[in-house]
Amino acid sequence: MDEIKSNLIEIKEYTMDRLKMPIFFYYFVLLAVWNWDIILLVLKSNASIEDIIIKIKAEESTWVRYVIPFIVASLGNVIFPLVMYGIDYPLSWINIGRNKKASEVELKKAKSEHLIQQERTGGATLDALNTQIKVLNQDKNNLTKALEEASKRSTETEKTLQDNDKVISSYKDEISELEQKLIHFNHPTGHGNIEEEINSFREVLDFFIENGGDKEDVHKILRKLSDEGNSTPLMVIQNWKNYEDFLQKGIIINSFINGISYVELLPYGIKFMYWLEGVLSNSIVENEKDLDKEITNLIEEQSTNEKIYKKLIELGLINSFEKDMIRVKEDKAIPENTMNYREYLKYNLIKVKRSGLSGSRFYELTPRGESLFNYIVQKEL
Numbered sequence: 001m002d003e004i005k006s007n008l009i010e011i012k013e014y015t016m017d018r019l020k021m022p023i024f025f026y027y028f029v030l031l032a033v034w035n036w037d038i039i040l041l042v043l044k045s046n047a048s049i050e051d052i053i054i055k056i057k058a059e060e061s062t063w064v065r066y067v068i069p070f071i072v073a074s075l076g077n078v079i080f081p082l083v084m085y086g087i088d089y090p091l092s093w094i095n096i097g098r099n100k101k102a103s104e105v106e107l108k109k110a111k112s113e114h115l116i117q118q119e120r121t122g123g124a125t126l127d128a129l130n131t132q133i134k135v136l137n138q139d140k141n142n143l144t145k146a147l148e149e150a151s152k153r154s155t156e157t158e159k160t161l162q163d164n165d166k167v168i169s170s171y172k173d174e175i176s177e178l179e180q181k182l183i184h185f186n187h188p189t190g191h192g193n194i195e196e197e198i199n200s201f202r203e204v205l206d207f208f209i210e211n212g213g214d215k216e217d218v219h220k221i222l223r224k225l226s227d228e229g230n231s232t233p234l235m236v237i238q239n240w241k242n243y244e245d246f247l248q249k250g251i252i253i254n255s256f257i258n259g260i261s262y263v264e265l266l267p268y269g270i271k272f273m274y275w276l277e278g279v280l281s282n283s284i285v286e287n288e289k290d291l292d293k294e295i296t297n298l299i300e301e302q303s304t305n306e307k308i309y310k311k312l313i314e315l316g317l318i319n320s321f322e323k324d325m326i327r328v329k330e331d332k333a334i335p336e337n338t339m340n341y342r343e344y345l346k347y348n349l350i351k352v353k354r355s356g357l358s359g360s361r362f363y364e365l366t367p368r369g370e371s372l373f374n375y376i377v378q379k380e381l
Contacts, residue, residue, distance in 0.1 A: 026073035034069045201275045204249050211245055219280060222273035225252065225265045304368070305375040308347050317343060318376065325373045328363050344369070 032039065041052055208218050246252045251269035255262050265273070312318050317340055324334045328350060334341065344350045349369030353362045365373060 024073075026077055027070055030069035030072050031065075035065050038065070197271070198275065201272050204251070204272060205276065205279075207249065208245055213245070215276065215280060219273065219276045221246075222251070222265065222269065222276070225263060226270065226273060301368075301371055302375075305372050308349075308372055309376060311347075312343070315343065322373075322376065325365065325369070328365055331362060333362055347372075 038056060041055070045052055047055075205215065205218070209215070246269070247254075250266055251272060252263050253266055255264050309318075312321055320340045321344075324340060324344070327334050331353075347368070348366055349372060350363040351366050353364040355361050
């Protein structure tokens, strides 16, 4: 079914394309003109359609009405293009001539305008070029002078750079020597890496503590020496109990300036001071963490006590709980066949302490039970 439908569509398109050809157009027009009387008869006659058909068929040579329009249309389809070509050829020749003539006129006009423009601007252009040449010559002279000055400065700069290189080279040699001295001075105890140095710091700190020193006091004295820029008089700290220990461990050194004895921090002592600051800071952080944890636990414990307290109120067991907990504290047995007892075990408020001779059990308060008992007592005060 789809194939038949497709074929019909193709036939329709083919027929429409052919009807658009000139020969068919000519034929249909001539057919209408040649059979004008039949068309008027059909459109204007008052007779019945049967009478009209009989009248048309009664005429002789009916075929002529269809053949002659076809012949004329065929001839027209051939002759008319020839006639149009005959008309277009002389017209195109005339148009080409007219366009050529117009182009020649425009060209002459453009040449004339160009010559006039050259006459008008010729003098001004020459003056402008002369001025431009003068400016360029002046720029050339200026650039030549600038290049000569730059060459002189370059020569002077090269000499200066050579002198500077010599000075820098001597400075580098001095810096290298000082770095070697500093490396030797920074490691008076022979430490080759950070781990060894940190271990030595720990040993020194343990030594101070064993000799009655305190971490905070040691750091305080070291920081005082550092803040005063190694200008602390000896008499200020010589009576301090760890003074001799500082000297022994290479933390400080005595120096004389204008006959006055001062105390200076050695590089090892400076590093020990900063390490000790880190130790104290870590201790503070750990203490703060422990405090935060303790506060969190107290808040959770308070919340748990509040929940159990409300539940005991709901069950009407507050008074019984207080009495039973007092009995437990007095090391007396409590009845085990009551709802109170089951609730105590449910919330982990009591635990077995021992069993009596008669089979009775004695209990003691768990940490949660003790906390809840104190909470209720404080709440009722």
